[in-house]
Amino acid sequence: MPEEHKPEGSEGPAPSSGEAGKSPVKPVPPAAKPAPPKAAAPAPKAPAVMAATPWESDLARDLKERLGPRVKETSTYLGQNFIVTTPDGAAPALEYLKLEADFDYLVDITAVDWPKRADRFDLVYVVYSFARNERLRIKTAIPDGFQPQSVVDVHLAANWLEREVFDMFGIEFAGHPDMRRILMPEEWEGYPLRKDYSILRQDQRWVRENLGIESGQ
Amino acid sequence: MPDATFLDSTELVLNMGPQHPSTHGVLRVILKLDGEKVLGADCVIGYLHRGVEKIAENRTYAQFNPYVDRMDYVAAVSNGLGYCLAVEKMLNVEAPPRAQAVRVILTELNRIASHLVWLGTHALDIGAVTPLFYCLREREEALKIFENYCGARLTTHAFRIGGLQYETYEGFEREVKAFCKMFGPRVDEYEELLTGNRIWNARLKGVGVLNAEECKEYGVTGPVLRAAGVQWDLRKAQPYSGYDKYDFEIPTGENGDTYDRYLVRMKEMRQAARIVEQAIEGLPEGPIMGKVPKVIKPPVGEAYVSIEAPKGELGYYVVSDGSTQPYRVRVRPPSFVNLQALDRMVRGGLIADVVAVIGTLDIVLGEVDR
Numbered sequence: 001m002p003e004e005h006k007p008e009g010s011e012g013p014a015p016s017s018g019e020a021g022k023s024p025v026k027p028v029p030p031a032a033k034p035a036p037p038k039a040a041a042p043a044p045k046a047p048a049v050m051a052a053t054p055w056e057s058d059l060a061r062d063l064k065e066r067l068g069p070r071v072k073e074t075s076t077y078l079g080q081n082f083i084v085t086t087p088d089g090a091a092p093a094l095e096y097l098k099l100e101a102d103f104d105y106l107v108d109i110t111a112v113d114w115p116k117r118a119d120r121f122d123l124v125y126v127v128y129s130f131a132r133n134e135r136l137r138i139k140t141a142i143p144d145g146f147q148p149q150s151v152v153d154v155h156l157a158a159n160w161l162e163r164e165v166f167d168m169f170g171i172e173f174a175g176h177p178d179m180r181r182i183l184m185p186e187e188w189e190g191y192p193l194r195k196d197y198s199i200l201r202q203d204q205r206w207v208r209e210n211l212g213i214e215s216g217q
Numbered sequence: 218m219p220d221a222t223f224l225d226s227t228e229l230v231l232n233m234g235p236q237h238p239s240t241h242g243v244l245r246v247i248l249k250l251d252g253e254k255v256l257g258a259d260c261v262i263g264y265l266h267r268g269v270e271k272i273a274e275n276r277t278y279a280q281f282n283p284y285v286d287r288m289d290y291v292a293a294v295s296n297g298l299g300y301c302l303a304v305e306k307m308l309n310v311e312a313p314p315r316a317q318a319v320r321v322i323l324t325e326l327n328r329i330a331s332h333l334v335w336l337g338t339h340a341l342d343i344g345a346v347t348p349l350f351y352c353l354r355e356r357e358e359a360l361k362i363f364e365n366y367c368g369a370r371l372t373t374h375a376f377r378i379g380g381l382q383y384e385t386y387e388g389f390e391r392e393v394k395a396f397c398k399m400f401g402p403r404v405d406e407y408e409e410l411l412t413g414n415r416i417w418n419a420r421l422k423g424v425g426v427l428n429a430e431e432c433k434e435y436g437v438t439g440p441v442l443r444a445a446g447v448q449w450d451l452r453k454a455q456p457y458s459g460y461d462k463y464d465f466e467i468p469t470g471e472n473g474d475t476y477d478r479y480l481v482r483m484k485e486m487r488q489a490a491r492i493v494e495q496a497i498e499g500l501p502e503g504p505i506m507g508k509v510p511k512v513i514k515p516p517v518g519e520a521y522v523s524i525e526a527p528k529g530e531l532g533y534y535v536v537s538d539g540s541t542q543p544y545r546v547r548v549r550p551p552s553f554v555n556l557q558a559l560d561r562m563v564r565g566g567l568i569a570d571v572v573a574v575i576g577t578l579d580i581v582l583g584e585v586d587r
Contacts, residue, residue: 052518078306078520104433107523110547112536124534126521126549130433130447133454137521157436160557168270183263183586192271199268199275 052077059101059136066096082137087123090140091149094125097138098154102131106155109162111169113195120144121171125151142171150176168193185210228256231568235264239342239572242582246559246571253567258560262553265586273546278304278513279378281543286372288548289584291334294327294363295526297376302457303522303533304378305507307515316380316505317459321496322393323366323375324458325489329400330359331527332486336407339479339576343420348407355403358396365392379509390497397494404486411479421476425562425574428473435558439529439551441578444481445473451525463495475577482579514541521549528552528579548587552580 052075060074063083070089075082085093097103107126114120119141128135142148150173151158162173163182170191172179180186189203200217207216229250235243243264249256269288273281285300286293298320305311312320337352360370365386367375375381411417427437429445442449450467452460468484470477515537523532529551536545555578562574 051516077518078309080520106436107530108521108532108534108547108549110534110549112545124547126532126534130449135455135521155436156434157554157557160553164553181263183266185263192268195274197271199271 052082055081055083057081062101063093063096067093080135080137082139085138085140087140087142087146087148090123090125090138091151091154093138094127094151095154097127097129097136101129103127103129103134103136105130106151106157106161107135109151109158109165111165111171111193113169113193115195117141118143121169123148123165123171147172147174149174152176167191170194233571235261240575240582241338241580244556244575244580244582244585246575248563248568248571250568253569255563255566255568255571258563258571260556260559262556262582263586265582267587269587270546270548273543275542277541278515278543281546282376282378283372283374285548286374287583288550288587289331289526289528289531289552289581290371291581292327292331292527293371293373294323294375295331295524295531297374298324298458299522299524299526299531299533301376301378302524303520303535304513304515305509306520306522307518307535307537308378308509308513310379310507310509312380312458312507313504314459314501315503316507318496318500319381319385319505320376320458321460321463322493322500323363323373325493325496326359326362326393326396328489328527329486330356332482332489333359335482335527335576335579336479339573339579340411340417342572342576343417345411345414345417348410351403351407351410355400358399362389362392362396365389377506378513380504380506382506384505390500393493393497397490397497400490401487404483408483412483418476420569420573421479421577422474423472424475424566424570425577426472426474427558427562431558431561432473435561436554437529437558439525439527439555439579440478440481440485441473441529441555441558443467444470444477446471451523451530457522457524460492462499463492465492475573478577512541514539523549526551528581528584529555550584550587552578552582552584553587556580556585 055074055076063074064071067089070086070092071083072086073084083093105128107128110124112122112124114122121142123140123142125138126135150162160182162176163180165171166173166179167181167184168191185206188206190197190201202216207213231248231250233248234240234245245261247259247261269284272284282297282300285296288296333352333356337349340348363373364370366389367373367383427441427445429447432442432445432447446469448467448469453467465488468481468488470481517537517539519536521532521534523530530549531551532549534547535543538544559574559578563571
């Protein structure tokens with residue numbers, strides 16, 4: 001029956017050193033059955049979880065009052081305040097913040113892909129107020145295919161930032177004046193920053209037609 | 218803004234770049250012209266897109282550190298500082314005082330080096346050839362300090378998460394002090410060549426105006442915002458790395474034109490040298506690495522941390538799922554956001570001014586495209 005420690009430690013380099021999407025899967029060694037549990041083996045520690053605390057302030061109260069149930073949460077984590085809104089609450093929140101709370105500088109718009117969640121994407125806006133010297137994040141979870149309201153009419157800076165989110169995640173913004181890709185070629189297939197887009201993947205057809213080579217790698 | 222062509226003559230569409238030298242890399246601008254007058258500009262970017270944010274998701278926190286240098290490659294030290302601060306924030310550690318001071322010294326030297334590249338190339342675009350040689354001469358001295366410190370001149374990977382890997386080298390203090398002493402008079406020299414020069418004034422004054430309101434609308438930061446009269450600098454507004462300990466000014470302009478942006482950056486170089494002088498005088502002793510675990514695993518959560526890079530606000534939004542690799546790293550690049558204002562700045566101007574405006578925005582395509 002199985003020798004004691006042989007399969008362990010003879011695996012070669014740790015897999016985390018890169019290329020998570022490497023295609024040839026290593027055959028699983030036959031002796032890789034879980035070893036009989038040692039008495040002292042510690043259970044894998046669950047990662048520490050984001051301990052956001054509620055954010056209490058005049059602004060948080062005003063936001064809740066003005067936007068009602070569209071503001072789901074006002075929290076703070078690591079000294080950074082953020083609010084969570086419903087998908088249709090982000091644009092009104094940005095507008096309110098700009099017109100009535102001096103948050104006149106849209107710093108960034110980005111998204112995070114959580115493929116296992118029903119509401120697949122987190123859409124994140126970062127705004128800053130010169131007058132208050134304060135930064136605020138607005139987060140909203142949206143399902144795949146949902147078209148959030150563009151905020152170009154509130155902040156001109158949103159134009160390219162929303163285009164980049166569209167380019168990388170395939171989130172289309174409703175009412176955007178120029179919803180085209182920005183960094184990737186116009187005809188490229190796929191949205192690179194989605195989690196199901198492997199790091200080695202490329203649009204073979206585009207590469208062949210435009211570069212005249214079989215692969216860009 | 219004139220949007221219709223004069224006397225219904227045909228609008229001319231002119232392609233500029235991506236190989237045009239004055240675009241400072243691979244920027245393509247599609248210009249709509251009425252004779253010599255610019256009616257609009259459409260930027261085509263992405264030629265240098267390497268998927269830095271995607272790479273981040275497939276590397277460990279420490280492995281990704283050198284990649285950030287390849288974005289704004291003329292200010293690699295600043296990129297590294299922003300990334301390290303973001304991860305440190307998530308780990309809730311702070312670099313020790315000595316590491317912070319060395320970081321400030323190298324970052325400010327890098328700001329000088331970055332501004333020198335801007336000045337040299339901007340002047341060259343406009344027809345003043347001499348400053349380029351002078352600028353590269355002084356930049357060389359700064360790069361030598363980087364090289365002696367960490368072995369690299371451009372993509373330095375100078376900082377580590379939690380502090381520094383290397384202690385300063387023998388003669389570091391002497392060389393940095395010598396640089397500061399040498400640098401002030403050299404800026405005088407550049408100013409002598411340019412500030413009062415009639416051609417320089419004629420080409421820069423009133424060109425590419427972007428006022429404070431427009432800057433905020435477009436999210437434009439850095440020297441461009443300050444030249445429009447907004448005294449805002451993250452080093453003062455939300456100090457990091459001990460910038461609150463140093464005495465320096467935030468230079469501003471009044472008109473928001475290309476000339477004011479030139480003056481602001483010139484003053485910024487002097488201020489940067491002033492900060493370096495103070496930091497090297499009071500360089501504390503002590504450890505250079507904070508208490509960072511061997512395997513970096515920030516708790517599940519997220520943080521947005523930004524610094525004042527030479528080009529403007531450089532931000533990192535990092536999301537952790539508790540594993541050794543970042544779940545998402547978003548870089549908020551100042552060049553990308555600033556470039557968006559190009560269309561507004563060149564509209565109504567002459568075609569020759571487009572070159573001046575691209576130069577004054579001080580973009581680096583590595584950072585625009587990432």
